[in-house]
Amino acid sequence: MRSFCLVAALAVVTLGQQVGAQDQPAPPFDLDSGDVITQVLLPTIIPYIYSDISPTASDAPLVLRLTTLATNALFDATAPYHPTAVGLYTRLDRRPEAEATPRNINIAATYSVYRMLNTFLPRRMDVWRKMVEDLGLDPDDNSMDPTTPVGIGNLAGMGVVRGRSNDGMNQLGNEYSRTFNPLPYGDYTGYMPVNTAYELLDPSRWQPDLQIFGAGLYKIQQFVTPQYALVEPYSYESPEAYSVPAPLASDHSNFAIYKAQVDHVLRVSQRLTDEQKVKAELFDDKIQSLGFSTIFMAQSRGLSPVELIQLDFLNNLATFDAGIFVWQEKRRWDAVRPFSAIRYIYGDNYVSAWAGPGKGTLSLPASQWRSYLEEADHPEYPSASACFCEAHAQSMRRYFGSDALGYPVEVKAGMSRIEPGVTPAKDLTVTFPTWTDFSSDCGQSRIWAGVHFQAAVDESQAVCKVFGDMAYDYWKQLVDGTARPRAPSNGR
Amino acid sequence: MRSFCLVAALAVVTLGQQVGAQDQPAPPFDLDSGDVITQVLLPTIIPYIYSDISPTASDAPLVLRLTTLATNALFDATAPYHPTAVGLYTRLDRRPEAEATPRNINIAATYSVYRMLNTFLPRRMDVWRKMVEDLGLDPDDNSMDPTTPVGIGNLAGMGVVRGRSNDGMNQLGNEYSRTFNPLPYGDYTGYMPVNTAYELLDPSRWQPDLQIFGAGLYKIQQFVTPQYALVEPYSYESPEAYSVPAPLASDHSNFAIYKAQVDHVLRVSQRLTDEQKVKAELFDDKIQSLGFSTIFMAQSRGLSPVELIQLDFLNNLATFDAGIFVWQEKRRWDAVRPFSAIRYIYGDNYVSAWAGPGKGTLSLPASQWRSYLEEADHPEYPSASACFCEAHAQSMRRYFGSDALGYPVEVKAGMSRIEPGVTPAKDLTVTFPTWTDFSSDCGQSRIWAGVHFQAAVDESQAVCKVFGDMAYDYWKQLVDGTARPRAPSNGR
Numbered sequence: 001m002r003s004f005c006l007v008a009a010l011a012v013v014t015l016g017q018q019v020g021a022q023d024q025p026a027p028p029f030d031l032d033s034g035d036v037i038t039q040v041l042l043p044t045i046i047p048y049i050y051s052d053i054s055p056t057a058s059d060a061p062l063v064l065r066l067t068t069l070a071t072n073a074l075f076d077a078t079a080p081y082h083p084t085a086v087g088l089y090t091r092l093d094r095r096p097e098a099e100a101t102p103r104n105i106n107i108a109a110t111y112s113v114y115r116m117l118n119t120f121l122p123r124r125m126d127v128w129r130k131m132v133e134d135l136g137l138d139p140d141d142n143s144m145d146p147t148t149p150v151g152i153g154n155l156a157g158m159g160v161v162r163g164r165s166n167d168g169m170n171q172l173g174n175e176y177s178r179t180f181n182p183l184p185y186g187d188y189t190g191y192m193p194v195n196t197a198y199e200l201l202d203p204s205r206w207q208p209d210l211q212i213f214g215a216g217l218y219k220i221q222q223f224v225t226p227q228y229a230l231v232e233p234y235s236y237e238s239p240e241a242y243s244v245p246a247p248l249a250s251d252h253s254n255f256a257i258y259k260a261q262v263d264h265v266l267r268v269s270q271r272l273t274d275e276q277k278v279k280a281e282l283f284d285d286k287i288q289s290l291g292f293s294t295i296f297m298a299q300s301r302g303l304s305p306v307e308l309i310q311l312d313f314l315n316n317l318a319t320f321d322a323g324i325f326v327w328q329e330k331r332r333w334d335a336v337r338p339f340s341a342i343r344y345i346y347g348d349n350y351v352s353a354w355a356g357p358g359k360g361t362l363s364l365p366a367s368q369w370r371s372y373l374e375e376a377d378h379p380e381y382p383s384a385s386a387c388f389c390e391a392h393a394q395s396m397r398r399y400f401g402s403d404a405l406g407y408p409v410e411v412k413a414g415m416s417r418i419e420p421g422v423t424p425a426k427d428l429t430v431t432f433p434t435w436t437d438f439s440s441d442c443g444q445s446r447i448w449a450g451v452h453f454q455a456a457v458d459e460s461q462a463v464c465k466v467f468g469d470m471a472y473d474y475w476k477q478l479v480d481g482t483a484r485p486r487a488p489s490n491g492r
Numbered sequence: 493m494r495s496f497c498l499v500a501a502l503a504v505v506t507l508g509q510q511v512g513a514q515d516q517p518a519p520p521f522d523l524d525s526g527d528v529i530t531q532v533l534l535p536t537i538i539p540y541i542y543s544d545i546s547p548t549a550s551d552a553p554l555v556l557r558l559t560t561l562a563t564n565a566l567f568d569a570t571a572p573y574h575p576t577a578v579g580l581y582t583r584l585d586r587r588p589e590a591e592a593t594p595r596n597i598n599i600a601a602t603y604s605v606y607r608m609l610n611t612f613l614p615r616r617m618d619v620w621r622k623m624v625e626d627l628g629l630d631p632d633d634n635s636m637d638p639t640t641p642v643g644i645g646n647l648a649g650m651g652v653v654r655g656r657s658n659d660g661m662n663q664l665g666n667e668y669s670r671t672f673n674p675l676p677y678g679d680y681t682g683y684m685p686v687n688t689a690y691e692l693l694d695p696s697r698w699q700p701d702l703q704i705f706g707a708g709l710y711k712i713q714q715f716v717t718p719q720y721a722l723v724e725p726y727s728y729e730s731p732e733a734y735s736v737p738a739p740l741a742s743d744h745s746n747f748a749i750y751k752a753q754v755d756h757v758l759r760v761s762q763r764l765t766d767e768q769k770v771k772a773e774l775f776d777d778k779i780q781s782l783g784f785s786t787i788f789m790a791q792s793r794g795l796s797p798v799e800l801i802q803l804d805f806l807n808n809l810a811t812f813d814a815g816i817f818v819w820q821e822k823r824r825w826d827a828v829r830p831f832s833a834i835r836y837i838y839g840d841n842y843v844s845a846w847a848g849p850g851k852g853t854l855s856l857p858a859s860q861w862r863s864y865l866e867e868a869d870h871p872e873y874p875s876a877s878a879c880f881c882e883a884h885a886q887s888m889r890r891y892f893g894s895d896a897l898g899y900p901v902e903v904k905a906g907m908s909r910i911e912p913g914v915t916p917a918k919d920l921t922v923t924f925p926t927w928t929d930f931s932s933d934c935g936q937s938r939i940w941a942g943v944h945f946q947a948a949v950d951e952s953q954a955v956c957k958v959f960g961d962m963a964y965d966y967w968k969q970l971v972d973g974t975a976r977p978r979a980p981s982n983g984r
Contacts, residue, residue, distance in 0.1 A: 051706070052706045052707045053706055053707050053708065053709070054706070054709065059709055062707070062708050062709065121707060123707065171708070178860060179856075179860070180847050180848050180851070180854070180856040180857070180860040180861070181847075181848040181860055181861070181862045183704065184704070184707060184708045185707075185708030185709075185710075186702075186704075186708075186710065187710075190690075192688070192690045192691070196684070196688065197712075197714070198682075198684040199684070208712070210678075210714060211711070212675065212676070212678075213711075214543070214544045214545055214546070215544045215545050215554070215613060215615060215676060215677075216545065216554050216663070216676045216677030216717075217545070217546065217551055217554065217677075217716065217869070218677075218678065218679075218714040218716070219703070219705075219711035219712060219713065219714055220689075220700070220711060220712040220713070220714055221711065221712070222689070222702060222710040222711060222712055224709065224710070225708075355672050355673075356672050356673040359672070362672070364671075364672040365672070368670060368671070368672040368673055369672070369673075370673045377709070
């Protein structure tokens with residue numbers, strides 16, 4: 001049973017503060033010299049990802065969906081100002097090199113994201129409008145002139161809206177002829193868990209958990225977007241060409257290995273270190289881990305604003321497309337999470353483990369154990385986070401031709417979301433010298449978090465590099481201008 | 493399927509603004525002349541009821557629980573300054589009349605609520621602490637001197653904590669020897685719905701609904717605090733002495749009346765007026781309806797601060813105790829909500845009804861119908877709101893010796909929570925000349941909201957007056973000083 005706050009707070013890491021919500025009003029943005037992405041768009045949008053989409057930015061399908069569409073719009077809007085790049089959903093004539101000014105790029109970028117957000121996150125239309133106005137731009141300028149930055153931005157944004165409105169994700173809630181009271185992102189595949197939150201009828205299969213909202217309201221998990229498996233990938237044909245092996249240790253008829261898998265998670269829970277806790281929280285948050293590591297690379301390697309956009313789109317291509325595969329497999333195996341399996345094996349018997357926020361390791365009834373982090377809203381196997389990180393790491397290696405990273409995340413004492421005031425005991429800086437370190441820790445952090453078994457991590461890491469490679473290959477064609485134009489998606 | 497915002501906004505009604513969250517810093521509070529209840533305590537606490545407990549203040553067991561314990565603490569803390577009143581959980585010596593100053597009463601009131609909140613809403617301890625500090629008082633003053641206002645407040649608050657920590661509500665999450673990872677308000681009775689959100693296996697019984705959180709995260713309802721039925725009432729022995737008849741029309745084997753009941757809700761949905769929508773939203777919010785009508789009475793009838801406290805405790809006694817009975821019956825009958833029954837009867841066939849926010853009345857597939865308001869997290873029969881209002885109205889009639897009310901609620905055009913910018917079309921003031929009007933509209937508003945059948949309203953109205961009477965009778969003994977001291981509750 002998991003805690004899930006009604007009102008989210010941004011986790012405090014150094015880089016997070018740099019591009020995240022700001023305590024005081026920013027100085028006026030200068031269209032001629034500023035970088036609208038890191039100075040305006042990200043700081044405006046990110047708080048609403050936490051407040052409106054996913055309180056801990058851990059609901060990957062929803063978070064990555066929005067960031068992917070945003071970076072797609074940005075990519076397409078800036079392609080005409082790049083020497084060779086072509087948009088995915090809009091093929092506009094290239095602008096003369098002299099027009100590739102910060103002002104034009106900032107304006108095109110802003111309108112592209114504005115149009116996308118008005119369709120895909122309309123509940124905050126007033127915020128998006130104000131964001132445009134605050135830049136001295138006109139939110140009602142609907143120009144479709146492909147020779148002006150406003151027109152290019154509008155065309156690029158609307159192109160992504162057309163291209164991705166019906167790609168299978170049901171983002172508008174209108175799949176299966178639903179025309180009244182749309183259910184955005186609602187499942188239309190008819191997924192039903194075999195277990196209930198109340199009874200573990202099949203100890204091999206996924207059990208939705210009870211979650212507490214606020215001070216005492218309980219809700220039950222629902223598999224988030226099972227239809228993600230049916231979304232059209234950007235960089236490959238179909239996820240059906242890829243698979244992970246059956247999770248044998250999650251089959252309770254294999255009792256010995258089922259129990260060994262459970263015992264491994266408990267052993268890890270028993271020995272949790274501050275560094276493991278901090279990393280578990282970092283990698284749970286897809287903005288802080290996947291997003292900010294990308295921006296770190298762009299900034300530390302001196303990329304231009306357009307290159308930053310392109311790099312961030314590459315990051316999103318890799319993870320978004322990896323997710324389609326992961327969801328296919330999660331649905332196929334529908335595997336049990338540790339919290340259910342631990343209760344199944346040990347019931348009210350005592351186990352030695354992390355005993356809750358601020359309690360350290362104690363002997364407690366297994367039925368009262370909880371994982372360090374809340375489990376995400378989907379079956380356990382394979383690990384989505386491990387797959388995202390592996391695909392992300394490989395796409396970055398391909399771009400930079402190197403495994404080097406060096407991403408430092410500074411966490412002040414007591415700034416843990418799960419153990420505020422307690423963890424970490426001292427200021428802590430975790431660093432990831434290489435992408436291999438990043439991906440390895442990312443995967444293991446799901447065991448530290450208590451939400452995955454080892455096989456889910458290992459199998460994701462074994463297969464998911466290919467999604468980084470395919471994303472990079474497709475992205476390279478887009479940047480080089482050799483990719484074919486793309487028709488609006490109608491799902492798979 | 494219901495919409496449920498991650499971040500709550502206070503509904504804007506005139507009185508709500510008066511005592512609710514404030515836009516600008518209030519002037520410094522004067523302990524010698526101010527009224528700490530309406531000027532400090534309510535404005536501080538109410539926003540956290542919305543943010544931490546129930547986003548629309550519609551989860552009655554949790555909302556009423558907190559307001560009941562708060563007013564109980566206040567009643568007990570001010571009893572020594574009243575000519576005759578005695579506390580429930582603390583019996584302190586009466587103070588000399590000269591000590592019954594606004595300052596002493598304000599101080600005793602503040603500490604009593606502060607102690608209660610630190611135990612029962614500890615997640616906001618820093619806010620409660622600051623509230624005390626801002627009054628120029630010392631939050632670390634733990635005096636238990638029954639001759640000083642600080643000591644009286646501390647003793648009264650701690651008395652309620654002791655008195656109600658183990659009364660069956662499981663507010664601390666420690667029932668059934670749960671000592672690790674407590675689940676505040678968690679069910680310990682083993683309630684399991686016979687239906688799932690996915691399948692209506694028994695069309696007579698309650699089906700948990702899917703609810704959307706934020707832009708696209710779905711969660712499934714869980715019966716909120718089934719154990720409320722087991723809580724010790726304040727003003728009577730046991731709810732088992734009271735009952736409502738079986739909900740025959742919710743039994744799908746009685747097909748004709750089952751269908752007639754469904755058709756009635758659809759007919760109401762088809763003809764929804766702005767006034768009905770506004771009243772539905774008003775009565776859904778237990779703070780705006782039950783709480784503020786009480787404060788209106790106190791203010792419009794010129795009650796003193798201590799009398800306001802006593803009146804508000806009476807309101808809470810009546811509704812809290814009525815809820816224990818309602819939960820007993822809800823659990824007994826476990827009855828289907830309109831949304832399930834409508835789908836069961838009509839499936840994908842078209843019906844004419846309210847077609848969603850801002851859409852008015854249209855012909856739509858019954859499977860795509862939604863109720864105007866989200867259903868609360870519990871079975872349908874009988875109506876909790878109707879019972880609360882009936883008990884509340886009767887307790888007020890007894891106090892004032894009159895049915896007269898006159899409570900006006902002003903709603904600006906477009907301020908509806910469900911249809912913002914649309915409803916009401918024009919500024920609207922709804923008034924309730926009498927308590928009979930108030931209770932009648934309150935009950936019917938649950939049909940207008942689409943969340944109840946008529947029988948659930950009628951049967952609550954038929955039986956629930958008695959809870960107002962019993963609450964008043966017990967409360968009168970407390971005010972007159974004839975009530976027996978009360979031992980800490982151990983549930984029923």
